[in-house]
Amino acid sequence: MQTIDLNAQNLRELNATLQAQASADTPEASWEVLNPKGSHALAVGLDAPIDVTVLGSTGYYCAGMNKQANITVKGSAGPGVAENMMSGTVVIEGDASQYAGATGHGGLLVIKGNASSRCGISMKGIDIVVHGNIGHMSAFMAQKGNLVVLGDAGDALGDSLYEARLFVRGEVKSLGADCEEKEMRPEHLELLADLLERAGADAKPEEFRRYGSARTLYNFDIDNASAY
Amino acid sequence: MxxxxxxxxxxxxxxxxxxxxxxxxxxxxxxxxxxxxxxxxxxxNSEKPYKITLQSSQPDMDFDRLASLVESELGQTPQVLRKDSHAVFGFDQDCLDPLRSLVQAEFPCVTIMSRGESIEIxxxxxxxxxxxxxxxxxxxxxxxxxxxxxxxxxxxxxxxxxxxxxxxxxxxxxxxxxxxxxxxxxxxxxxxxxxxxxxxxxxxxxxxxxxxxxxxxxxxxxxxxxxxxxxxxxxxxxxxxxxxxxxxxxxxxxxxxxxxxxxxxxxxxxxxxxxxxxxxxxxxxxxxxxxxxxxxxx
Missing domain, CATH: 3.60.20.10 (Aminohydrolase, N-terminal nucleophile (Ntn) domain)
Known part of the structure; x- marks a missing residue:
């Protein structure tokens, strides 16, 4: 275990050290970051199968563009956590601010507290599991991947949704344009069981409802011509 | 931002x-x-019960001269606490309106930042x-x-x-x-x-x-x-x-x-x-x- 104390080293040194593991002959497997104090862009752009544990809360864009790494934040995360993640796992033990997991292509983002607005906006293949609630406009224009919410969802869930799957156990305050409840088929229960297990979530797949795209916005409708 | x-x-x-x-x-x-x-x-931060914070765009503003004008024109003796381009005037009672008229007429470089019993800006x-x-x-x-x-x-x-x-x-x-x-x-x-x-x-x-x-x-x-x-x-x-x-x-x-x-x-x-x-x-x-x-x- 290597420890980096941000009271002693600066953020650029931390990120450069962690990013360098991608080309190291024998990457150091386990890292601990002390005193993050809400810093921005912490542990971004990693590309190695290493474990990074951040002891404290982080600011904007923590774990952005992550590939392969397993990053755990023992605190809360500011806006844009795990933005554009490609693979690996990011776990936030507290809450996450707006647009968690935005545009993510792959990997698993677990938020053990609540996520605020725009969670999973424009997600492109990432899996996101939120143990608490999510805010308004979540999964806006979400294209691919799975968003699982054990608590409630705010207004306009899944507005202008493409092919991402949304699973919510609690209440949905309102659905966005072109988002609808869909039938939960056996393959969805199986998918959900796997995601819940990997996210350490104590919930049964049968307790969730599934939402997806009604696909009415995919093609131009001549009846809407007057709106243009 | x-x-x-x-x-x-x-x-x-x-x-x-x-x-x-x-x-x-x-x-x-x-x-x-x-x-x-x-x-x-x-x-x-003032001994007086009512405070008005003033700011001057002129660095050499003579707030003491304003204070003596306040004394002669308004019959109030302000306690003046100058801080750089600002000054907190402490009064025994609310005198915002006459002070504003006085400042507008005599000291156009001065702006009233705040007034009240407690606030300073x-x-x-x-x-x-x-x-x-x-x-x-x-x-x-x-x-x-x-x-x-x-x-x-x-x-x-x-x-x-x-x-x-x-x-x-x-x-x-x-x-x-x-x-x-x-x-x-x-x-x-x-x-x-x-x-x-x-x-x-x-x-x-x-x-x-x-x-x-x-x-x-x-x-x-x-x-x-x-x-x-x-x-x-x-x-x-x-x-x-x-x-x-x-x-x-x-x-x-x-x-x-x-x-x-x-x-x-x-x-x-x-x-x-x-x-x-x-x-x-x-x-x-x-x-x-x-x-x-x-x-x-x-």
Missing amino acids: CGIVGLFLKDSSLEPDLGRMLSEMLVTMTDRGPDSAGIAIYGQ FKEVGLPEKVAQRFDVAQMSGTHGIGHTRMATESAVTTNGAHPFSTGSDQCLVHNGSLSNHNNLRRVLKKQGIEFETENDSEVAAAYLTWQMQNGANLGEALEAGLDDLDGFYTFVVGTKDGFGVLRDPIACKPAVLAETDQYVAFGSEYRALVNLPGIESAKVWEPEPATVYFWER
């Missing part, structure tokens, strides 16, 4: 440290807005660290305070365009965001007799809340009404003599973090601003909900 910090103390033993804590919080937010900075402190163009040093904010004690560092969007980078804005006795507001209906609302409020110093959108929000409170609303009710009447992006932090409020618009793009312990309520545009507060590790820390009024009163 813009950066906001606020601190509302519940534990009076922290009051001597208010200015120091608040200025440290504000300096942390420097990279959210380098144009100008300001701070409102609610405290008893200091703001200038420049970085938070510099502004806090110029006014020795770290040495000020108080019960609550609000700071702002500005990245200008809606009006010029001037001292009067800096935040906080004060449009009523012991009231102030800071804003991160931009309002889209401020011109029309300013016209409406002018018809109601509200006066404006700038073309700034945030001043309109401050004046709107003042107008609501003049009509009997408390701070919470005024903020609630603002949800219907103020259009645009905003995170507001608002102070009154005894109160401290936070409001975000329904879209809530502009960041906000609240923290509460038995000793204080603290606001920061980012968590970074709060990390050195006492007991922050065990504080309740949360992101205020969109379109939800938060306010505390003592």
Whole structure:
């Protein structure tokens, strides 16, 4: 275990050290970051199968563009956590601010507290599991991947949704344009069981409802011509 | 962007440290807005019961000459506490209107920043660290305070365009965001007799809340009404003599973090601003909900 104390080293040194593991002959497997104090862009752009544990809360864009790494934040995360993640796992033990997991292509983002607005906006293949609630406009224009919410969802869930799957156990305050409840088929229960297990979530797949795209916005409708 | 910090103390033993804590919080937010900075402190740093904070655009302003003019014209002997380009005039009673007339006639370089029993506002163009040093904010004690560092969007980078804005006795507001209906609302409020110093959108929000409170609303009710009447992006932090409020618009793009312990309520545009507060590790820390009024009163 290597420890980096941000009271002693600066953020650029931390990120450069962690990013360098991608080309190291024998990457150091386990890292601990002390005193993050809400810093921005912490542990971004990693590309190695290493474990990074951040002891404290982080600011904007923590774990952005992550590939392969397993990053755990023992605190809360500011806006844009795990933005554009490609693979690996990011776990936030507290809450996450707006647009968690935005545009993510792959990997698993677990938020053990609540996520605020725009969670999973424009997600492109990432899996996101939120143990608490999510805010308004979540999964806006979400294209691919799975968003699982054990608590409630705010207004306009899944507005202008493409092919991402949304699973919510609690209440949905309102659905966005072109988002609808869909039938939960056996393959969805199986998918959900796997995601819940990997996210350490104590919930049964049968307790969730599934939402997806009604696909009415995919093609131009001549009846809407007057709106243009 | 813009950066906001606020601190509302519940534990009076922290009051001597208010200015120091608040200025440290504000300096942390420097990279959210380098144009100008300001701070409102609610405290008893004067022996007189009523205070008016004045600012001069002329560095060689003779505030003592203004004080003797006040004495001869208004029959009041102000206690003058000069701080750089500002001066706090302490009075035995409210004399805002005659002082304003006197200043307008004799000292056009002077602006009234705040008035009331408790509030003092200091703001200038420049970085938070510099502004806090110029006014020795770290040495000020108080019960609550609000700071702002500005990245200008809606009006010029001037001292009067800096935040906080004060449009009523012991009231102030800071804003991160931009309002889209401020011109029309300013016209409406002018018809109601509200006066404006700038073309700034945030001043309109401050004046709107003042107008609501003049009509009997408390701070919470005024903020609630603002949800219907103020259009645009905003995170507001608002102070009154005894109160401290936070409001975000329904879209809530502009960041906000609240923290509460038995000793204080603290606001920061980012968590970074709060990390050195006492007991922050065990504080309740949360992101205020969109379109939800938060306010505390003592």
